[in-house]
Amino acid sequence: DSGVTQTPKHLITATGQRVTLRCSPRSGDLSVYWYQQSLDQGLQFLIQYYNGEERAKGNILERFSAQQFPDLHSELNLSSLELGDSALYFCASSVRQGSGNTIYFGEGSWLTVV
Amino acid sequence: SQQGEEDPQALSIQEGENATMNCSYKTSINNLQWYRQNSGRGLVHLILIRSNEREKHSGRLRVTLDTSKKSSSLLITASRAADTASYFCATDAGGTSYGKLTFGQGTILTVHP
Numbered sequence: 001d002s003g004v005t006q007t008p009k010h011l012i013t014a015t016g017q018r019v020t021l022r023c024s025p026r027s028g029d030l031s032v033y034w035y036q037q038s039l040d041q042g043l044q045f046l047i048q049y050y051n052g053e054e055r056a057k058g059n060i061l062e063r064f065s066a067q068q069f070p071d072l073h074s075e076l077n078l079s080s081l082e083l084g085d086s087a088l089y090f091c092a093s094s095v096r097q098g099s100g101n102t103i104y105f106g107e108g109s110w111l112t113v114v
Numbered sequence: 115s116q117q118g119e120e121d122p123q124a125l126s127i128q129e130g131e132n133a134t135m136n137c138s139y140k141t142s143i144n145n146l147q148w149y150r151q152n153s154g155r156g157l158v159h160l161i162l163i164r165s166n167e168r169e170k171h172s173g174r175l176r177v178t179l180d181t182s183k184k185s186s187s188l189l190i191t192a193s194r195a196a197d198t199a200s201y202f203c204a205t206d207a208g209g210t211s212y213g214k215l216t217f218g219q220g221t222i223l224t225v226h227p
Contacts, residue, residue: 002156002158031213033213033214033215035217042217045214045215048213056214088154092157094213096213100145100206100208100213101213102147103213103215104159105149105156105159107155107156108155110154
């Protein structure tokens with residue numbers, strides 16, 4: 001158990017819908033990352049927050065957004081869903097925002113868009 | 115984009131044998147981390163090696179890093195059936211990357227009992 005908690009574990013939704021994925025980082029971790037894992041793209045970095053502020057952005061679609069709240073939990077919002085958004089979405093956390101920190105991953109949220 | 119290229123893509127061995135997986139990357143790094151993923155499950159952190167380190171051990175795991183060749187290897191000694199999983203290397207470029215990781219495609223390891 002990495003200490004990173006993600007909910008829901010699985011969800012199935014229809015195209016065009018909107019979903020919210022939730023992440024609680026490890027106790028004491030200020031930095032939260034979101035990754036997407038799909039068969040064709042592999043593991044892709046989406047976005048990072050540190051203590052409530054966005055720090056880095058990767059290949060995140062405009063239809064996707066995220067935020068980190070004062071209690072440090074984070075949410076990833078996916079809207080206007082398409083079939084290609086079906087993937088495993090990971091949240092990860094680390095103590096600090098800089099390089100050299102071990103990054104711990106949650107179990108992921110399986111999203112299936114039908 | 116994938117920074118790391120892992121080799122082989124798949125590896126099948128018998129219990130008790132050693133398994134070696136290789137990772138090559140393209141740009142300079144601050145550190146490299148190895149992860150394990152059981153089928154469809156979360157990523158489990160195995161080991162982090164910094165760019166100024168050449169070798170690191172953790173239990174049955176041995177990781178080497180050659181920054182001149184931009185490559186790393188993960189050795190699992192005396193493998194067990196429970197080691198069956200996908201293994202990923204992930205690079206951290208440092209600087210303004212703020213610790214974000216770029217992953218390779220992974221090596222699928224199957225250990226037969």
